[in-house]
Amino acid sequence: MMLPAKPARLAHFAMAAVALLVLSACGGGDDSPVSTVQPFKTLSNGQPLVIGHRGASGYLPEHTLEAYGRAIEMGADFVEPDLVVTKDGVLIARHEPNITSTTNVSTLTKFASRKTTKKVDGVDETGWFASDFTLAEIKELGALITDAERPQQFNGLYQIPTLQEIVDLVKARRVSSGRDIGIYPETKHPTFHRALGLGIEDRLIASLNAAGWNSRSAPVLVQSFEPGSLKEMKVKGLTTRMVQLIDADDYDLKTGKLSYAAPYDRPYDWAVNGDTRLFSAMVTPAGLAEIKTYADGIGPWKPYIVPIKATLDSAGNIVDRNGDGKRDYNDASSQSATSLIDDAHKAGLFVHAYTFRSEARRLAFDYNKDPKVEYLQFYRLGLDGLFSDFPDTALQARKDYLKELGR
Ligand code: G3P
Numbered sequence: 001m002m003l004p005a006k007p008a009r010l011a012h013f014a015m016a017a018v019a020l021l022v023l024s025a026c027g028g029g030d031d032s033p034v035s036t037v038q039p040f041k042t043l044s045n046g047q048p049l050v051i052g053h054r055g056a057s058g059y060l061p062e063h064t065l066e067a068y069g070r071a072i073e074m075g076a077d078f079v080e081p082d083l084v085v086t087k088d089g090v091l092i093a094r095h096e097p098n099i100t101s102t103t104n105v106s107t108l109t110k111f112a113s114r115k116t117t118k119k120v121d122g123v124d125e126t127g128w129f130a131s132d133f134t135l136a137e138i139k140e141l142g143a144l145i146t147d148a149e150r151p152q153q154f155n156g157l158y159q160i161p162t163l164q165e166i167v168d169l170v171k172a173r174r175v176s177s178g179r180d181i182g183i184y185p186e187t188k189h190p191t192f193h194r195a196l197g198l199g200i201e202d203r204l205i206a207s208l209n210a211a212g213w214n215s216r217s218a219p220v221l222v223q224s225f226e227p228g229s230l231k232e233m234k235v236k237g238l239t240t241r242m243v244q245l246i247d248a249d250d251y252d253l254k255t256g257k258l259s260y261a262a263p264y265d266r267p268y269d270w271a272v273n274g275d276t277r278l279f280s281a282m283v284t285p286a287g288l289a290e291i292k293t294y295a296d297g298i299g300p301w302k303p304y305i306v307p308i309k310a311t312l313d314s315a316g317n318i319v320d321r322n323g324d325g326k327r328d329y330n331d332a333s334s335q336s337a338t339s340l341i342d343d344a345h346k347a348g349l350f351v352h353a354y355t356f357r358s359e360a361r362r363l364a365f366d367y368n369k370d371p372k373v374e375y376l377q378f379y380r381l382g383l384d385g386l387f388s389d390f391p392d393t394a395l396q397a398r399k400d401y402l403k404e405l406g407r
Pocket residue numbers: 053095186223245299354355387
């Protein structure tokens with residue numbers, strides 16, 4: 001098993017060797033500067049982007065102005081609002097139309113009767129839904145952190161923001177910091193919202209027009225799992241850069257292969273339209289070429305780039321490599337990278353992978369409980385950007401990566 005820190009040490013050693021060779025080729029020993037700066041492998045030839053996934057959601061309740069602000073203070077290049085729609089047609093930031101787990105709505109007796117069951121992407125869900133609340137009512141709620149092992153002391157303290165408030169925050173921070181900070185809005189469950197008469201696409205285009213951010217050079221990347229949503233916005237005049245997200249249901253630790261089960265097997269608009277392809281079709285050369293007709297990049301789940309696989313014993317059972325008595329993800333190791341980044345770059349698409357998280361329980365065995373090892377692995381592959389719940393760690397790792405490149 002390779003020690004996680006080894007590649008970095010090897011890289012430094014290799015660079016030092018190159019520097020010595022260059023020095024001796026130049027006659028060596030004089031004081032003339034020697035450049036050993038190595039190029040980025042990204043599509044743009046720039047450094048990889050760090051996107052604050054739902055804000056700095058490892059620290060604060062996700063999708064709040066406070067979480068976005070924290071990500072920006074940490075140095076994130078983009079913050080990522082997921083968008084759903086209120087009953088009165090306002091775009092707000094939530095990961096799901098069902099706001100039960102991300103807000104304190106279930107604790108408020110005045111809203112008890114709003115509990116209901118709705119079908120979201122073909123699956124019955126029971127709870128409280130943003131589309132049954134006016135914005136004024138949404139503003140009575142407090143956001144919750146969704147992971148029980150993350151800080152709980154901020155629960156209920158922060159409001160649910162509108163897209164407009166997020167745009168205002170980012171514009172203000174761009175001015176105060178002088179940095180090129182962007183937003184990375186996602187149309188969440190577009191088919192679901194359209195069926196309610198609350199389509200996200202027209203509203204997002206109107207918001208970006210009003211912000212003066214409907215252009216290719218705007219600090220905006222628009223993403224969706226549903227190709228139809230991106231295509232509709234393109235036809236309706238959205239000119240920002242766009243990103244096709246690529247999902248899967250799970251992976252099989254024994255084979256290292258991704259698995260596909262509804263509703264995560266294919267985009268829901270494909271399911272509705274009878275397109276039987278799986279998300280996996282998107283990462284083939286033909287799939288990438290198709291995406292290139294309407295988008296600028298792809299946002300794949302990270303095992304599409306680095307598969308994770310366990311070691312099996314002679315009986316075919318997962319070996320408990322970390323000795324904790326469980327046989328799970330923490331016992332599996334990262335495998336050789338697929339060709340997806342190279343294939344996407346060849347197709348003219350950048351690659352922003354999701355989601356990077358720091359907790360040891362979320363790291364494969366060979367990352368040795370150090371999230372920076374995972375970041376470095378992906379940066380070295382030429383990844384163009386990544387979504388992280390912990391932008392500070394992603395940025396520290398990026399600094400280390402830049403040092404490796406002599407930058
Ligand atoms: O949008 C990229 C990534 O955020 C998709 O994952 O979990 O937020 O739906 P998720």
